[in-house]
Amino acid sequence: MTVHNPSPPTSDDGWWRSAAIYQVYLRSFADANGDGIGDLAGLRERLPYLRDLGVDALWLTPFYPSPMIDGGYDVADYRDIDPMFGTLTEFDDVIVAAHAIGLRIIVDLVPNHTSNAHPWFQAALAAAPGSLERARYHFAAGRGAAGELPPNDWESIFGGPAWTRLPDGQWYLHLFDSAQPDLNWRNPEVRAEFEDVLRFWLDRGVDGFRIDVAHGMIKAEGLPDVGFGQQTGQRQVELLGKSRLPYFDQDEVHDIYRAWRPILDSYPGGRMAVAEAWAETPQRLARYISPDELHQAFSFDFLDAHWSADSFRKVIDSALAESAVINAPTTWVLSNHDKQRHVTRYGDGPAGLRRARAAALLMLALPGCAYVYQGEELGLPEVLDLPDDLRQDPQYLRTGQSRDGCRVPIPWSGKLAPYGFSPAGSTPSWLPAPDTWRELSVAAQTGVPDSTLELYRTALRIRRTHPALSTAAAQIVWEETRPGILAFTRAAGGTTLTCVVNIGDAPLVSTEYGELLVASTALTREGSGYLIPVDAAAWFERC
Ligand code: BGC
Numbered sequence: 001m002t003v004h005n006p007s008p009p010t011s012d013d014g015w016w017r018s019a020a021i022y023q024v025y026l027r028s029f030a031d032a033n034g035d036g037i038g039d040l041a042g043l044r045e046r047l048p049y050l051r052d053l054g055v056d057a058l059w060l061t062p063f064y065p066s067p068m069i070d071g072g073y074d075v076a077d078y079r080d081i082d083p084m085f086g087t088l089t090e091f092d093d094v095i096v097a098a099h100a101i102g103l104r105i106i107v108d109l110v111p112n113h114t115s116n117a118h119p120w121f122q123a124a125l126a127a128a129p130g131s132l133e134r135a136r137y138h139f140a141a142g143r144g145a146a147g148e149l150p151p152n153d154w155e156s157i158f159g160g161p162a163w164t165r166l167p168d169g170q171w172y173l174h175l176f177d178s179a180q181p182d183l184n185w186r187n188p189e190v191r192a193e194f195e196d197v198l199r200f201w202l203d204r205g206v207d208g209f210r211i212d213v214a215h216g217m218i219k220a221e222g223l224p225d226v227g228f229g230q231q232t233g234q235r236q237v238e239l240l241g242k243s244r245l246p247y248f249d250q251d252e253v254h255d256i257y258r259a260w261r262p263i264l265d266s267y268p269g270g271r272m273a274v275a276e277a278w279a280e281t282p283q284r285l286a287r288y289i290s291p292d293e294l295h296q297a298f299s300f301d302f303l304d305a306h307w308s309a310d311s312f313r314k315v316i317d318s319a320l321a322e323s324a325v326i327n328a329p330t331t332w333v334l335s336n337h338d339k340q341r342h343v344t345r346y347g348d349g350p351a352g353l354r355r356a357r358a359a360a361l362l363m364l365a366l367p368g369c370a371y372v373y374q375g376e377e378l379g380l381p382e383v384l385d386l387p388d389d390l391r392q393d394p395q396y397l398r399t400g401q402s403r404d405g406c407r408v409p410i411p412w413s414g415k416l417a418p419y420g421f422s423p424a425g426s427t428p429s430w431l432p433a434p435d436t437w438r439e440l441s442v443a444a445q446t447g448v449p450d451s452t453l454e455l456y457r458t459a460l461r462i463r464r465t466h467p468a469l470s471t472a473a474a475q476i477v478w479e480e481t482r483p484g485i486l487a488f489t490r491a492a493g494g495t496t497l498t499c500v501v502n503i504g505d506a507p508l509v510s511t512e513y514g515e516l517l518v519a520s521t522a523l524t525r526e527g528s529g530y531l532i533p534v535d536a537a538a539w540f541e542r543c
Contacts, residue, residue, distance in 0.1 A: 013270030016208065016295055016369055017329040018472040019056040020460055021106065023373045025337045026063055026085055027071065027430065028409040034426035036418075038409065040086035044094050046412075049442065050103060053377060053453075054460030057104035059210050059274075061337060063091070064110075067117050069179040070394050071337075071407070073108075073212060074115035078197045088204075095205045104207035106274070111194050112213035113180040121181050129170050136190055137181050138173035138219065147171075153225045154247055155236040159398035162247075173223075175216060175247060177394040185217040185256060195263060202267045208295075214275035214288060218253040220246035241278040241300065249279045257293035274298065274331065282322040289328040296331050296369060303333045307346045307355050309484050309503040316366065320476070323368065329472050330368035334359055335376050341406045344382035351535065353379050357455055357520035358501055358537035362486065364459045365499035365539060367472045372456070375410055378440050379452035383408045383431070390431060408433055413443035450522060458518050462539065466517075467493030479513075487513075494543065501537040508532045514542030 030042030040063065050058060062072035063085040081091055098105050114121055120136050127133035140151040142165065150163035151171055163171040164178040173182045183190050224246050229236045239245055264271045274296040279285040288297045301315040319330045334342045346355035356379060363370050382405040396402035409429045412420030418429035419441045445451035463469045468490040479487035484504020489496050498513040511529030519538035523530040532538055
């Protein structure tokens, strides 16, 4: 096996503990070949932008050969690149170029389900009920006199039943779209296959994996009914993270990660894995990041927290308490490719943007690993008015709820859509960027002192270089203050950094926190301190 530049940028094996990791939604990041879809060559060209932004690593969403029914989360071949995105050689080039400028690369692994175009599923369709080919997935007979009803009451996360019937009468399980059949992880062949896939990408030099639906691979024995769902007018997806469903967070899923950890550890340079996992309590979520399992789990409570001091305080305290018990770092996520962008969640328009900028300073001052979703550094809002016929999210087709609005291609430069996303004269971008994004492009914000891009650059630089922020070990100490204000201090190396966020209803005069380092909005002086307006945040330093 050829080893493709496995050298990581630094020798710090614990790099992920306090890293800033940038999520690249490849289809919408940068298009080099002019087909209106982002690709690896486009990403490679833009790597210097990401270095200058000041992040430590990139998480690339799936780039594997795929029918793209679910944006690539329907994988047909786990060891190759979809021609839409490039080639394996171009992937290797990205790794080499990224490592050369100090950026690590995490790839998305989708082990819960394959595409229905995967050779295994095609073989299963061609084989008879009860065959070894079907044993790699969940095939079952239906209920009812003629097997006309699904085997149980499980619902797809994307809406509708989680089972589809074949002409031969058997049903197969898909917790997402019917084009995403669930693998049977009780089958040793499935386990061996993915251990080999892990090694394939580790040998190519990747620094880690984001594990898709990490809580879903093991289903309860006997596939029991949930006993709740459409028949009661509610959706099972509403129970996600609140109560244990027989298809999520089963104890045996941890055996899989205990087998994966030694594989990751057998490679040099601190290879890591982050779980996209939903569990009913923080304690159960913490099991995914036991020392012999994965390294991180996304904190979705933070992603879902409202713009309120109480809500943020609760989520932060609970995440930090949990991480202290297990000695694993927390993760913080404000936006990703599955959620409405936080500018819009926090109220949209100027107020939403003000709050999103303040939230960025809050997140980037916290100990642990911060995930930045592409475009949040530009203050992009959700695109709410996409033409229906352009929406591609399979969830939209099944429920009318679409995640396309947070996946619109990044505006890089110029006055006309797609704003430098593709070379001039290209096919229109796969989703259109709105006219208002002209002012939000990278070029329009670069060097503009009060732009959101420059705010992120400044904050990420301070986060990386300030003794109190650059170490996960510097814990937060809450400052006593009035309701609606979040203020905490971190101390290390003889200096302190205090982050103050005003989520209240009146300006706050800060006098006692020290010298101003950065603020999410221009602050005016007030006596010996500063006036921090509502919906603003600032970092202060005391040496
Ligand atoms: C991914 C989604 C995807 C789903 C099914 C999620 O966790 O983030 O984008 O649709 O898994 O693979």
